[in-house]
Amino acid sequence: xxxxxxxxxxxxxxxxxxxxxxxxxxxxxxxxxxxxxxxxxxxxxxxxxxxxxxxxxxxxxxxxxxxxxxxxxxxxxxxxxxxxxxxxxxxxxxxxxxxxxxxxxxxxxxxxxxxxxxxxxxxxxxxxxxxxxxxxxxxxxxxxxxxxxxxxxxxxxxxxxxxxxxxxxxxxxxxxxxxxxxxxxxxxxxxxxxxxxxxxxxxxxxxxxxxxxxxxxxxxxxxxxxx
Numbered sequence: 001x002x003x004x005x006x007x008x009x010x011x012x013x014x015x016x017x018x019x020x021x022x023x024x025x026x027x028x029x030x031x032x033x034x035x036x037x038x039x040x041x042x043x044x045x046x047x048x049x050x051x052x053x054x055x056x057x058x059x060x061x062x063x064x065x066x067x068x069x070x071x072x073x074x075x076x077x078x079x080x081x082x083x084x085x086x087x088x089x090x091x092x093x094x095x096x097x098x099x100x101x102x103x104x105x106x107x108x109x110x111x112x113x114x115x116x117x118x119x120x121x122x123x124x125x126x127x128x129x130x131x132x133x134x135x136x137x138x139x140x141x142x143x144x145x146x147x148x149x150x151x152x153x154x155x156x157x158x159x160x161x162x163x164x165x166x167x168x169x170x171x172x173x174x175x176x177x178x179x180x181x182x183x184x185x186x187x188x189x190x191x192x193x194x195x196x197x198x199x200x201x202x203x204x205x206x207x208x209x210x211x212x213x214x215x216x217x218x219x220x221x222x223x224x225x226x227x
Contacts, residue, residue: 020092020093021222023089023092023093024089024090024093024219024220024222025219025220025222026085026086026089027085027086027089027090027093027216027219028086028215028216028217028218028219028220029216029220030082030083030085030086030089031083031086031090031212031213031215031216031219032213032216032220033079033082034079034080034082034083034086035209035212035213035216037075037076037078037079037082038076038079040072040075041072041073041075041076041079042072042076043072044068044069044071044072044075045069045072045073045076045127046060046061046064046069046131048060048061048130048147049151050148050151050152054140054141054144057134057140057143057144057147058134058140058143061130061131061134061135061143061147062134062135064131064134064135066131066132066135069128069131070128073124073127073128076124077120077124080116080119080120081116083112083116084113084116087108087109087112087113087116088109090108090168090215090219091105091106091108091109091112093177093219094108094168094171094172094175094177095171096175096177097174097175097176098174098175100170100174101171101174101175102171104167104168104170104171104174105167105168105171105175107163107167108164108167108168108171111160111163111164111167112164114160115157115160115161115164118153118156118157118160119153119157122149122150122153123150123153123154123157124150126146126147126149126150126153127147127150129146130143130144130146130147130150133146154201155197155198155201158193158197158201158204158205158208159193159194159197161193161205161208162189162190162191162192162193162194162197162204162208163190163194164190165186165187165189165190165193165208165211166186166187166190166191166194167190168182168186168215169182169183169184169185169186169187169188169189169190170183170186170187172186173187178218181214181218182214182215182218185211185214186211186215189207189208189210189211190208190211192204192207193205193207193208
């Protein structure tokens, strides 16, 4: 028989909402806001994958509107800054109970910070540099090499996203907070992402985002279930 975790449950009528529940809802809103800004920004940027021919690479980057593409990239970078407090709050929400639970939650935090840092450092700058070079006479092979730094870093970023899902999933299971949806859902999705990324990275990125949306929704609802 399941019971509701006292400090994560919806508060009784007339009682104040706990600070942790409020922070969890803030994290959920930030998580959704990041996703919205991410998709909005990406629509303004040309995305050229590793397998793209050199002729198409030259065309897509050489004819891109730099002002619009760079503005979209900057909005996307701001979105990643926005997600940092969400990662911190989510860690605090799940960082309770046994030492194993805390280690799992802190692993989610460490992987989240590494994901954001690597995306900002290696994800955006090489793509912007390749686009700029394509419109200022650089050799196409050099452009492709710089662009592939962005592409290959993206694969590793998805790998870290999978690790985040596994780590938080374990914390949720051990701490008995949303053990099915966030917990086992995170473990299954995360393992799938980590295994499948070398073969179907875009599909695995979508799978992680679906789990991320589920996490955001349960945080906004503010109801935690103990197994």
